[in-house]
Amino acid sequence: MKVLLQHVAHARSGDKGNTSNISVFAYEPEFYDLLREQLTAERFKAFYRGAITGEVLRYEARNIDAMNFVCHGALGGGVSRSLCLDNYGKALSAAVLGFEIEVPDALAPKLHGQHLL
Amino acid sequence: MSKTLRIGSGAAWWGDRVEPAALNAERGELDYLCFETMAEATVSAAQVRARRDPSFPGYDTYLDDRMRAVLPACMRNGTRIVSNQGWINPVAAAKRIVELLQEIGVTGVKVAAVSGSLITDRVLELTDTILENGQPTHTLKPTLISAEAYLGAEPIVEALRAGARIVVTGRVADPSIFMAPMMYEFGWDPLDHARVGAGNGIGHLLECGAQVTGGYFSDPGFKDVPEPWNFAFPIAEVEANGDVVITKVAGSGGAVTLQTVKEQMLYEVHDPANYLTPDAVVDFTSAKLEQLGPDRVRVTGLGGKPRTPTLKVSIGCTEGFIGEDMFFYAGPGALRRAQLAKKVLEERFKIVKLDAEDMRVDFLGINAIHGDATPADAPEPYEIAVRVAARTKTREEAAKVGREVDGMAVSGIAHTGKRVPHQERTREVIGVWSSLVPREQVPASIQYFES
Numbered sequence: 001m002k003v004l005l006q007h008v009a010h011a012r013s014g015d016k017g018n019t020s021n022i023s024v025f026a027y028e029p030e031f032y033d034l035l036r037e038q039l040t041a042e043r044f045k046a047f048y049r050g051a052i053t054g055e056v057l058r059y060e061a062r063n064i065d066a067m068n069f070v071c072h073g074a075l076g077g078g079v080s081r082s083l084c085l086d087n088y089g090k091a092l093s094a095a096v097l098g099f100e101i102e103v104p105d106a107l108a109p110k111l112h113g114q115h116l117l
Numbered sequence: 118m119s120k121t122l123r124i125g126s127g128a129a130w131w132g133d134r135v136e137p138a139a140l141n142a143e144r145g146e147l148d149y150l151c152f153e154t155m156a157e158a159t160v161s162a163a164q165v166r167a168r169r170d171p172s173f174p175g176y177d178t179y180l181d182d183r184m185r186a187v188l189p190a191c192m193r194n195g196t197r198i199v200s201n202q203g204w205i206n207p208v209a210a211a212k213r214i215v216e217l218l219q220e221i222g223v224t225g226v227k228v229a230a231v232s233g234s235l236i237t238d239r240v241l242e243l244t245d246t247i248l249e250n251g252q253p254t255h256t257l258k259p260t261l262i263s264a265e266a267y268l269g270a271e272p273i274v275e276a277l278r279a280g281a282r283i284v285v286t287g288r289v290a291d292p293s294i295f296m297a298p299m300m301y302e303f304g305w306d307p308l309d310h311a312r313v314g315a316g317n318g319i320g321h322l323l324e325c326g327a328q329v330t331g332g333y334f335s336d337p338g339f340k341d342v343p344e345p346w347n348f349a350f351p352i353a354e355v356e357a358n359g360d361v362v363i364t365k366v367a368g369s370g371g372a373v374t375l376q377t378v379k380e381q382m383l384y385e386v387h388d389p390a391n392y393l394t395p396d397a398v399v400d401f402t403s404a405k406l407e408q409l410g411p412d413r414v415r416v417t418g419l420g421g422k423p424r425t426p427t428l429k430v431s432i433g434c435t436e437g438f439i440g441e442d443m444f445f446y447a448g449p450g451a452l453r454r455a456q457l458a459k460k461v462l463e464e465r466f467k468i469v470k471l472d473a474e475d476m477r478v479d480f481l482g483i484n485a486i487h488g489d490a491t492p493a494d495a496p497e498p499y500e501i502a503v504r505v506a507a508r509t510k511t512r513e514e515a516a517k518v519g520r521e522v523d524g525m526a527v528s529g530i531a532h533t534g535k536r537v538p539h540q541e542r543t544r545e546v547i548g549v550w551s552s553l554v555p556r557e558q559v560p561a562s563i564q565y566f567e568s
Contacts, residue, residue: 010340010376012333014385017157017249017551023383025376050489061389061402064379070387076475078249080158080547081436083477083506086486090333095490113339 006097007111009035013093020052020074020089022096026065027112031103035067036060038101044069047099051092069096120357122302124295124319126350127152127187127200129326131159131177135186137327137350137369142187142196144366145352149298150191152183152200153291153324160235160288161433161547163205164263175206176213176285184217192223198283199273199294205263207232210285211566218568226283226568229276233268233561234288236430236554240264243559244430244552254552260434262547266554267429269395271307272561273297281565288431290395292320295353300396303357307396314397314421315359321392321399322363322381322416326350329363329381330412331371342377344370360417362409373412391422393429395556398422427553436548437474440515441506442522443481445534447499455480455501457530462505465521472514473507480504508546515543 005011005024008031013022024039026032041058054073061068075089076082086092103111111117125147127138131154142150154177166173177183180202191198203210211230218226236243240261244254268286270293276284278301286294296316299305305312322329329351331342347370354362363373371377382401386392392399400420407415446454459478466476479485481502483495505522509515519542526535 006336006339010336010380012380012384014383016385016387017549019387021383021385021387023380023386025379048490051487052490057387059388059390061383063402063404064382064406066379066383066389068383068386068389078549079156080549081508083439083441083475083508084486084488085479085481085504091486092490095487098492115338 001103001105001108002100003103003111003117004097005099005101007113007117008101008103011093011096013089015075015079015088018073018075018078020071020092021068022071022093023066023068024096028110029065030107030110032062032065034101034103039067039099041069044096048095122299122355123147123352124149124151124298124323124355125352126323126326128154128183129324129328130154130156131179133326135179135182137348138183139186139190140366140369141350141352142190147194147196147352148302149197149199150187151295151323152202153294154200154202155204155288157431157549158433158547160205160265160431161263161549165545165547167205174209174213176204176210177202180210180213181217184214188217188223189221192226197277197298199297200284201286201289201294203230203285203287205235205287207285207287208564211564214283214285215566215568224568227281228283228285228566228568229279229281230564230566231272231276231284231286231289231561233272233559234265235263236266236559237261237264240430240432243554246552248551248553254432257432257434257550260436262433262435264430264432266559267395268559268561269293270297270300272563274301276563277301279565291324292317292394293396295320295323296396299355310397310421310423312359312421314399315419317394317396318399318401318404318419319353319355319361322378323351323353325381325384327371328384329377330365330373331377334377334380340376342370342372346370359419360415362413362415364413373414375406375408375414378406378414378416393425395424395428397424426556428556428559430552430554432550432552434548434550436546437508437510438512438515438543439506439508439546440518440543441504442519442539442542443502443504444522444525446501446503446532447534448532451499451501452480452497454530454532455503458503458525458533461525461529462521465524469517469521471507471517473509476507478503478505512543518542
């Protein structure tokens with residue numbers, strides 16, 4: 001079944017200069033490999049389209065079920081120069097919750113936010 | 118040493134709430150209460166303000182509020198304070214804290230001011246390259262406002278060793294503010310990168326305050342926490358080997374869970390195996406998390422690697438101005454009117470020859486926050502704010518943005534809502550660049566005062 005990432009993972013974004021790091025955390029350890037296989041750096045960058053102008057690097061932290069996407073050129077030149085209302089990009093992490101991910105039916109009972117499935 | 122050290126957070130940024138700091142001071146049973154109040158551009162903004170306003174003392178504008186809220190309990194409970202509220206004038210901050218102590222009748226308390234992070238006058242000689250673009254730092258000379266190195270924990274440790282019960286600093290790396298008490302109390306060698314690295318990993322978990330106790334976290338139906346209007350700031354129970362339990366004062370809102378700790382662990386981190394701090398390189402990928410009970414998460418196995426020979430430098434420069442304003446549409450056809458308004462603005466900016474380095478018109482409600490990442494099939498909302506912003510070289514150019522939005526009142530299109538009087542519509546841009554400086558080139562200096 002295809003579901004939005006919000007049922008599989010939670011996320012947080014942080015800023016450093018013109019770089020936003022968007023970290024994605026599998027709700028369950030069983031979901032980690034789904035993220036690893038399907039949420040590649042290339043797909044991540046493509047999903048954000050023009051909102052990320054530079055390179056996206058993906059780091060893994062399996063010990064905390066996390067992948068960290070370091071997105072260069074995501075903050076309009078840097079927090080103080082940005083013309084975006086959300087100049088720190090603190091809402092930027094929410095976009096990836098709309099990424100569509102394929103989940104084996106057997107894992108369906110473990111998905112979070114069942115009321116919205 | 119078998120004791121457990123209790124370190125609490127008192128602030129995660131300049132605008133943070135004060136009451137959770139008071140809660141930690143009153144009920145946290147803390148050995149140390151630590152305040153982090155600076156953002157990347159804080160020092161430069163303070164320099165600009167100090168030039169214009171000779172009465173600005175150069176330290177945290179909420180210093181009085183924060184200290185008045187915590188000093189009585191901290192002095193009563195024997196809690197020491199480490200704070201970076203000194204901004205560009207730690208000495209003035211220390212003197213002010215002495216006055217505040219005297220106001221409540223506390224005498225004989227030693228307050229230390231840690232200075233030395235400001236290197237504006239010699240940054241162009243000490244640094245070579247701008248990290249963000251590879252250009253020589255001397256290209257920043259015409260626009261330079263301020264430069265500061267991120268100091269580590271060592272000068273704070275020295276001040277504590279000298280008997281200071283309150284240490285107020287200029288720029289110190291955020292995690293180091295929280296780690297310094299561990300280094301001092303447990304006698305960690307500055308080059309013991311395994312323990313110091315673990316300590317700065319803990320410092321990183323604390324430095325954003327409520328972000329590890331349920332703040333910046335709640336998402337209804339997915340990630341709920343109790344009473345998200347009543348957060349406490351975190352408390353770390355640290356052991357001498359660098360293991361820790363993250364917790365908070367009982368009875369407060371929010372939560373400390375595996376999820377809140379994980380999210381904070383990677384906040385503003387790039388490579389999780391190599392998080393650079395002045396004191397050590399932290400490795401988060403070896404950490405193990407365990408929920409011991411309600412609002413108690415144990416973190417073990419935080420790793421450390423040797424520190425780098427350099428310190429990070431932030432260089433603030435004048436980079437022009439931003440002009441911005443907004444107006445509103447609602448009801449059936451809100452989007453089609455917003456789209457025509459955007460066209461009107463773009464044509465008006467040509468007529469008034471707006472000279473902008475960058476310009477954007479957002480439809481707030483559709484694409485103002487995620488920009489190009491907004492899905493093409495996002496539904497049309499009932500209300501839309503049209504928000505326009507431009508970055509320019511001069512304030513006069515930036516002011517054209519607001520003046521053209523003024524024109525939308527009687528010369529715009531149907532059903533245009535506006536706020537009059539408007540808020541401030543131009544602001545100065547302080548661009549922040551980074552570089553590296555050999556650490557031995559930035560000695561700290563410490564001055565002591567007594568109440």
